[in-house]
Amino acid sequence: MPAIIEPPPEPGAPLPPLWKRLAWFAGLSLAGAFSTAAIAYGLRLLLR
Amino acid sequence: MDLDALLLSRLQFAFTIAFHIIFPSFTIGLASFLAVFETIWVVTRREAFKTLYLFWVKIFAISFGMGVVSGVVLSYQLGTNWSVFSAVASPVIGPLFAFEVLTAFFLEASFLGVMLFGWKKVGPGLHLASTILVAGGTLMSAFWIISANSWMQHPTGFIQLPNGELRAVDWLQVIFSPTFPERFAHMVLAAYLTTALVVGAASAWRLLRRGAEPESRIALRMAIGMFAVVAPLQLVVGDLSGREVGRVQPAKLAAIEAFWETRSEQPFHIVAWPDRAIEGNRFELSIPRIGSLLTAGAIDAEVKGLQAFAPEDRPPVFIVFWAFRVMVGLGLAMIVLGIWGAYLIWRTAGPEHSRWYLRAAVVMGPAGFVAVICGWIVAEVGRQPYVIYGVLRTADAVSPVTAGQVSASLLGFMTVYAVIFGVGVLYILRLIAQGPEEIAEAPPQRGRPPGYALGATPDAAETPVDEADR
Numbered sequence: 001m002p003a004i005i006e007p008p009p010e011p012g013a014p015l016p017p018l019w020k021r022l023a024w025f026a027g028l029s030l031a032g033a034f035s036t037a038a039i040a041y042g043l044r045l046l047l048r
Numbered sequence: 049m050d051l052d053a054l055l056l057s058r059l060q061f062a063f064t065i066a067f068h069i070i071f072p073s074f075t076i077g078l079a080s081f082l083a084v085f086e087t088i089w090v091v092t093r094r095e096a097f098k099t100l101y102l103f104w105v106k107i108f109a110i111s112f113g114m115g116v117v118s119g120v121v122l123s124y125q126l127g128t129n130w131s132v133f134s135a136v137a138s139p140v141i142g143p144l145f146a147f148e149v150l151t152a153f154f155l156e157a158s159f160l161g162v163m164l165f166g167w168k169k170v171g172p173g174l175h176l177a178s179t180i181l182v183a184g185g186t187l188m189s190a191f192w193i194i195s196a197n198s199w200m201q202h203p204t205g206f207i208q209l210p211n212g213e214l215r216a217v218d219w220l221q222v223i224f225s226p227t228f229p230e231r232f233a234h235m236v237l238a239a240y241l242t243t244a245l246v247v248g249a250a251s252a253w254r255l256l257r258r259g260a261e262p263e264s265r266i267a268l269r270m271a272i273g274m275f276a277v278v279a280p281l282q283l284v285v286g287d288l289s290g291r292e293v294g295r296v297q298p299a300k301l302a303a304i305e306a307f308w309e310t311r312s313e314q315p316f317h318i319v320a321w322p323d324r325a326i327e328g329n330r331f332e333l334s335i336p337r338i339g340s341l342l343t344a345g346a347i348d349a350e351v352k353g354l355q356a357f358a359p360e361d362r363p364p365v366f367i368v369f370w371a372f373r374v375m376v377g378l379g380l381a382m383i384v385l386g387i388w389g390a391y392l393i394w395r396t397a398g399p400e401h402s403r404w405y406l407r408a409a410v411v412m413g414p415a416g417f418v419a420v421i422c423g424w425i426v427a428e429v430g431r432q433p434y435v436i437y438g439v440l441r442t443a444d445a446v447s448p449v450t451a452g453q454v455s456a457s458l459l460g461f462m463t464v465y466a467v468i469f470g471v472g473v474l475y476i477l478r479l480i481a482q483g484p485e486e487i488a489e490a491p492p493q494r495g496r497p498p499g500y501a502l503g504a505t506p507d508a509a510e511t512p513v514d515e516a517d518r
Contacts, residue, residue: 005106006167008089008098008175015171024169025162025178032161033154040149043120047127 054446056454057129060461062428064121066421067465071115073420076190076236077243078108079183084270086179090172096263103263103484104247107476109164112156114472121461129454133435133445140206140216141196144223148192155185187236194235198228200436201427202296208439227296230289231427237282238423241382242416244274248385249413250480252406263484265400268409272399275386282379287342293430294343297437298352299361300430303368305339306332307353314339314351319373322365327355363432371425378419385412 009015016024082105089097123145126134134142162170162178170178205221206214216222248271251264258264294301301307306322306329307314315334323330340349354362385408392399399405435442 005102005109005164006169007102008167008172011093016169021170021174024166025174028161028166028169029158029178032158035161036154036157 051451051455053449053451053454054443056451056458057446057449058442060129060454060458061122061125063458064118064125064461064465065424067469068115068118068122069420069424070417071111071118072186072189073235073239073242073417074246075108075111075115076186076239077241078104078111078247079179079186080240081243081247081270082108083176083179083183086176090176096266099263099484100267103479105163107479109160110472110476110479112160114469118465118469128457129447129449130435130445131447133440136212136440136445137200137214137436140203140214140222141199143216143219144192144196144199148189152185152187152189152192155188156182159185190235190239191232194232195223195225195228197427198231199223199225201225201231201431202227203436203439214436214439227289227292230285230292233285234282234289234423237278237285238416238420240274240278241282242420244271244278245382245409245412245414245416247271248275248409249411252409253480254483255400256403256406256410258483260400261483265398267484268399269393271409272386272389272393275382276390277386279379279382279386283383286376286379290343291345294351297430299354299357300363300368300426301343302352302354302357303363303365303430304372304426305343305351306365306369307339307351308355309353310350310356311353312340312348312350313337314343314353316342317369320369322369324359324362324365361433363430368426368430371422371429375419375422375426378415378422381412381415382419385409 015021082101085097085101085104088094089101159178159181162175163182166178167175199222202225203214204225205218206216208214247267251268251271254261254264255268290301290304293304303322305314306317306320308322308328313336315332315336316338317329317332317334320332320334321330322328337347340351341347343349344351354365388405388408389399392402392405396402399409431437433441433443435445
């Protein structure tokens with residue numbers, strides 16, 4: 001089973017192309033923001 | 049003393065916020081530590097820094113999660129237990145909390161995912177950017193919370209409407225109220241010291257148990273650098289903050305120093321037994337005249353005593369006096385630890401070879417948390433009997449709830465917190481005991497759930513018995 005917290009790439013291992021890295025960067029950060037927003041709205045619903 | 053809804057609500061908020069502050073005061077510093085570890089790794093490619101990053105990022109993730117969960121409870125309590133405060137002050141203070149969520153919290157939440165799950169996917173440069181953004185987010189969070197609290201300590205830039213509600217008329221004055229700069233600096237430095245003490249204690253523990261371990265040696269030396277530089281700086285910033293307290297909250301200053309009479313040449317009470325009943329100290333060990341010098345900058349400066357304030361306007365003295373002394377005492381111990389460690393690095397083979405120093409570093413591990421909680425007790429209890437100083441009394445801010453309702457929820461909080469946070473803290477301690485090498489190198493084992501405390505260690509059945517143990 002792979003480690004949950006991802007370690008850095010091995011030394012000398014080729015990096016994915018820049019567009020792919022940027023897409024992951026944007027995707028993961030947006031996923032984090034949307035997850036937070038979903039939890040925040042969920043908690044707010046509890047107050048209604 | 050009656051356990052009425054007011055006192056129980058205060059106890060409940062004190063309990064939940066004292067639990068909460070443990071986590072942000074650790075994660076603010078740890079996020080910056082991680083940014084430093086990763087920056088050094090990106091620049092030098094020294095494996096030890098990568099190992100340290102991978103070790104501490106797990107602890108950061110758990111602490112961050114517990115900080116968020118315990119923080120949400122506080123927001124709810126403002127509505128359930130302090131609804132009058134919320135109704136009166138939310139037009140001013142609500143936006144500050146909203147700014148915190150919109151700027152700091154979303155920044156942290158967005159880039160924490162990249163930090164934890166995206167190193168191979170985004171590459172070292174973008175990953176480092178994420179770590180730095182999360183560290184910036186934690187500092188931004190502290191900015192808004194201290195801004196809101198500083199406004200409660202010395203409210204400026206607002207008007208009060210005939211119905212009692214408050215309205216901001218100058219947002220810059222609200223955000224940057226006069227005590228804010230010193231208090232923000234004091235809190236951030238406290239967070240850095242708290243983290244350095246934990247990192248130092250964990251490293252010292254490993255060095256005591258395992259002997260030479262390069263990662264622990266590096267982390268200990270970095271922590272010592274922090275003690276040596278930040279602890280004395282914190283003393284200076286704390287003094288500046290105290291001077292502001294004397295200017296805007298003289299009753300709090302009088303409680304901190306157990307001054308009862310207004311006079312020049314106030315003594316400095318090293319220890320005392322303040323008693324409101326006799327409006328004096330039952331016992332005191334003091335240095336004559338130094339109190340005025342320390343609090344007002346001159347021996348002949350007149351400093352107000354508590355008798356200058358009506359009894360109903362005085363904060364509790366005993367708890368404020370002693371919380372301040374515990375905080376300052378621990379701060380002085382941190383300075384000694386820094387100077388001692390710097391001396392060992394400079395003049396000897398190193399602190400990792402001094403068992404006495406390593407033991408002292410382990411003992412001081414929790415000192416930052418204790419000092420932070422004591423500091424907040426001084427700030428919050430010293431502001432009493434007001435919740436917004438000079439504007440709204442705490443007794444007028446409480447919700448129309450019964451003592452039974454608050455007792456039940458307080459008991460509920462105590463039980464749930466004991467279980468959830470007990471398990472969380474135990475898990476963190478087990479991770480720390482495992483140390484950076486094992487955790488960073490071994491992925492979780494088959495048949496064990498993700499995040500299991502011993503997920504990174506081999507199964508006992510698979511572990512070869514050491515020759516020495518045969």
